[in-house]
Amino acid sequence: MSFDAYLYDHCRTPRGRGKPDGALHAATPIWLVRTLLQALRERARLDTTLVDDVVLGCVTPIGEQGGDIARIAVLDAGWAQSVAGVTLSRFCASGLESVNLAAAKVASGFERLVVAGGVESMSRVPMGSDGGAWLLDERVVQAIGFVPQGISADLIATLEGFSRDELDAWAARSHQRAAAARAEGRFRQALVPVHDETGALLLAEDETIRPQTTTETLAALNPSFVKLGARFDPLALRSYPQAGAIEHRHHAGNSSGIVDGAALVLVGSKAGGEAAGLKPRARIRAAAVTGSEPTLMLTGTTPACRKALRQAGMQAADVDLWEINEAFAAVPLKTIRDLGLDPERVNVNGGAIALGHPLGATGAMLLGTLLDELERRDLRTGCVTLCVGGGMGIATVIERF
Numbered sequence: 490m491s492f493d494a495y496l497y498d499h500c501r502t503p504r505g506r507g508k509p510d511g512a513l514h515a516a517t518p519i520w521l522v523r524t525l526l527q528a529l530r531e532r533a534r535l536d537t538t539l540v541d542d543v544v545l546g547c548v549t550p551i552g553e554q555g556g557d558i559a560r561i562a563v564l565d566a567g568w569a570q571s572v573a574g575v576t577l578s579r580f581c582a583s584g585l586e587s588v589n590l591a592a593a594k595v596a597s598g599f600e601r602l603v604v605a606g607g608v609e610s611m612s613r614v615p616m617g618s619d620g621g622a623w624l625l626d627e628r629v630v631q632a633i634g635f636v637p638q639g640i641s642a643d644l645i646a647t648l649e650g651f652s653r654d655e656l657d658a659w660a661a662r663s664h665q666r667a668a669a670a671r672a673e674g675r676f677r678q679a680l681v682p683v684h685d686e687t688g689a690l691l692l693a694e695d696e697t698i699r700p701q702t703t704t705e706t707l708a709a710l711n712p713s714f715v716k717l718g719a720r721f722d723p724l725a726l727r728s729y730p731q732a733g734a735i736e737h738r739h740h741a742g743n744s745s746g747i748v749d750g751a752a753l754v755l756v757g758s759k760a761g762g763e764a765a766g767l768k769p770r771a772r773i774r775a776a777a778v779t780g781s782e783p784t785l786m787l788t789g790t791t792p793a794c795r796k797a798l799r800q801a802g803m804q805a806a807d808v809d810l811w812e813i814n815e816a817f818a819a820v821p822l823k824t825i826r827d828l829g830l831d832p833e834r835v836n837v838n839g840g841a842i843a844l845g846h847p848l849g850a851t852g853a854m855l856l857g858t859l860l861d862e863l864e865r866r867d868l869r870t871g872c873v874t875l876c877v878g879g880g881m882g883i884a885t886v887i888e889r890f
Contacts, residue, residue: 494592539601541602586778635783641787659818659822666837
């Protein structure tokens with residue numbers, strides 16, 4: 490027997506610039522999660538003894554983010570000791586994978602209420618600081634054909650023929666749409682301001698949106714991955730000789746921002762929601778993960794979306810709104826091309842180029858943004874998808890009632 494998995498509530502911190510001078514640098518990762526757990530309990534008037542588990546994504550689960558931060562945050566937030574906690578990493582998909590795992594636990598009937606989401610303090614625990622074979626084992630690098638993601642993004646742009654102007658235009662659009670969404674208060678329902686231990690406000694709104702960004706201002710930026718290309722371009726071209734030479738077109742302005750942040754989503758069965766006095770806002774219709782070619786790496790969104798849509802008995806044209814993570818500008822552009830999407834239905838409130846990509850939390854943030862926007866526009870269906878390190882993709886389809 491299987492059960493529907495419903496979305497009952499969600500919340501997130503603002504995204505803070507992932508640098509020592511960023512507004513959230515003073516907040517530890519566990520403080521970010523604690524803040525959200527306490528806010529979720531209050532806004533949902535949640536009896537936490539009814540929650541079975543907290544599933545938390547974190548891409549770099551070491552140092553301040555180590556030691557199963559999910560379980561320790563449950564205790565630090567003053568939740569019932571009966572609530573378990575688990576931390577997982579599927580690279581950039583970790584936040585959405587956490588939601589999908591929570592949904593699977595609920596759908597199996599094993600659990601009735603699960604909190605899922607993710608956290609990443611990139612200013613305090615730098616990306617890549619957990620090491621791994623790709624950073625430390627040259628044999629593995631050569632055997633798999635690993636190249637840094639920026640090289641992969643530039644290779645996609647080269648193969649697909651995306652010009653620098655096209656990439657920059659998407660990036661400018663991201664900032665302009667995010668700025669409009671912030672000005673109109675579209676994020677307000679989800680945002681939980683972060684205060685320090687004295688009660689002083691650290692950050693109430695997303696920190697990295699630049700409303701004045703244009704293709705002209707972006708044109709002044711130098712490509713970011715030329716130096717890395719001197720080492721890794723030959724390795725990438727070993728797999729894709731048809732590219733001829735990789736044109737380095739991505740830079741800091743058309744790539745996702747490094748930020749701090751956390752997000753939570755409350756997932757449950759019908760019975761779990763009724764016991765907690767909650768009304769479902771949507772249900773998860775399908776979820777999928779796929780592997781993709783590891784050198785090109787960032788193309789997993791397309792097969793993941795197709796797999797999830799097949800499970801849901803849908804076509805891409807049936808989806809009202811899309812959230813495609815803007816790891817690099819080439820990613821949404823290629824996904825739109827592959828699936829034949831209307832760009833006006835994609836990332837309508839901007840994306841990670843403007844707002845930032847707090848690795849372990851992003852997927853949960855995108856899901857919450859999608860749900861709020863479906864409600865605001867009175868639309869029914871949406872799909873969230875992210876490309877994933879190592880050559881993977883993830884997608885989740887949701888449906889409002």
